[in-house]
Amino acid sequence: MTAVGFTYDEAVAYIEELPKFTKKHTLDHVREFLRRLGNPSSDRKIVHVAGTNGKGSVCAYLQAILMAEGKHTGFFTSPHLVSINERIRMDNIQIDNEAFLEAFNQVQETARKMEEEELGHPSYFEFLLGMGMTAFAGSDVEYIILETGIGGRLDATNYIEHPALAVITSISLDHTDILGDSIEEIAAEKAGIIKPGVPVFFDASNQKACAVIRKTAEKMLAPCREISKNAYEIREVNWKYIAFSRANAYDKGVIYQVPICGCYQVMNAQIALEAAEYLLRDETIHKSRWVDAIGSMHWEGRMERVAPHLVIDGAHNPGAVEAFAESVKAxxxxxxxxxxxxxxxxSDKKYEQMIEYLCRNMNAKAYIVTEIEDKRRVPAEELERVFKKYTRKKVYRAGSLKEALQKAENERVDDGDIFCLGSLYLAGMVKKLLAGGGYHA
Structure with missing residues (x-):
């Protein structure tokens, strides 16, 4: 226990204040932090997942498949939409407040001692990583699915030295101020999670990224599985699901249904299926359970219909916006x-590229811009200016999300939908507003 008796709310407030007082550290610092915690969960099978888009979805599909086979799983993910507890899950149940506080107390005590020794307090993400691994260590999880935060090579999660498997999802331009201005540079950062001799499964859709990952794998003597769009065939697309089959003799005739209407989700599911086949290669598996697991998987904020005419999508970079537009058209x-x-x-996203793509590639009735509740928000006036640069459609500026939704309801036709995108923060704000009764669609 710590010298200070924290309540759950005080613990959350402490963590949320960390970005004001701490900074990202080197991997050596992270390793020292985890060493002082006792290297929690180092005895578990860890699947390390990096990528620009689709990381969370791939992790969620893989978690569902492993659970269908009776495996206990831990899942560390970010960001959260509503509650910080969402970041630490065991068997797809987010950590409860009591367990959260227990992990917090252990980690905070270690962080306090490091600060006293002038070693530096762990950052926000590092602190939560320590909490997640500590919570998993106190449970019976066999597999831990570990999602990177930003990048891979220098990401705090990369302190892991012996994962069971590395996975790299779709790569596009994002966090360019940190990771680089080209696909090749960003791919190199993501490929930094590849460890000597550890297999890596990756989305091979982008040839530039593919070449970088393949070269890194060869250097590390890491077996690699390149997963292209030839690995599956989309059979049906509707609002309830996307049906697809795999170009795999073992799965011939089997139809999977992804219950998320984003076409990009099929690649994410395919990566998870291949990863699971590798992880469970020495065990008897039950593919019918996998079909059910994929078909019943729920992942919030991804082409999610949260009200009769209201859909939220976490698309927050150019690649994700392109995938969003493709799904809307399909x-x-x-x-x-x-x-x-x-x-x-x-402000640190390529929002002008996202806006230009939307305006040039989608038929929208109107656009409504608003601001998220974050210090990095882009002013609504700036978003309005950019939209008017690329479209002649109506563009409205709303002072609040509630006002934006009301304007959207006034604009949409009887059978038309409202799509909210551009930031996961926005998706979270919509969910909070609906949950609190502040808006009724």
Whole structure:
């Protein structure tokens, strides 16, 4: 226990204040932090997942498959949409407040001692990573699915030296101020999670990224599995699911249904299926359970219909916006007068590229811009200016999310939808507003 008796709310407040007082550290610092915690969960099978888009979804599918085979799983993910507890899950149940506080107390005591020794307090993400690994160590999880925060090579999660498997999802331009201005540079950062001799499974859709990952794997003598769009065939797309089959003799005739209407989710599911086949290669598996696991998987904030005419999507970089637009077209949701788009973004994202792509590649009835509740928010006036640069459609500026939703309801046609995108913060804000009764669609 710590010298100070924290309540759950005080613990959350402590963590949320950390970005004001701490900074990201080297991997050596992270390793020292985890060593002082006793290297929790180092005896578990860890799947390390990096990538620009699809990381969380791949992790969620893999978790569902492993659970279908009776495996106990831990899942460390970010960011959260509503509650910070969402970041630490065991068997897909987010950590409860009591267990959260117990892990916090252990980690905070270690962090306090490091600070006293002038070694530096762990950052926000590092602190939560320590909490997650500590919580998993006190449970019976066999597999830990560890999602990187930003990048890979220098990400705090990369303190792990002997994962069971590395996975790299779709790569596109994001966090360019940190990771580099080209696909090749970003791919090199993501490929930094590849360890000597540890297999890596990756999305081979982008040839530039593929070449970098393949070269890194060869250097590390790491077996690699390149997963391309030839690995599956989309059979049906509708608002309830996307049906697909795999180009795999073992799965011939088996139809999987992804219950998320983003076409990009099929690649994410395929990566998870291949990863699971590798992890469970020495065991008897039950593919019918896998079909059910994929079909019943729920992952919030990804083409999620949260009200009769309201859909939220976490697309927050150019690649994700392209995938969003592809899905909207496949669903026929931009036909007729088109949907209404609510958009918000953070300043360190390539929001002008996202806006330009939306305006040039989607038929929207109107655009409504608002601001997220974060210090990095892009002012609504700036978003309005950029939209008007690329479209002649109506562009409205709203002072609040509630006002934006009301304007969208006034604009949409009877059977039209409202799509909210541009930031996961925006998706979280919509969920909070709906949960609190502050808006009724």
């Amino acid at each position: 669903l026929g949701a931009d036909e007729g007068e088109g949907p209404v788009i609510i958009f918000s973004a953070v």
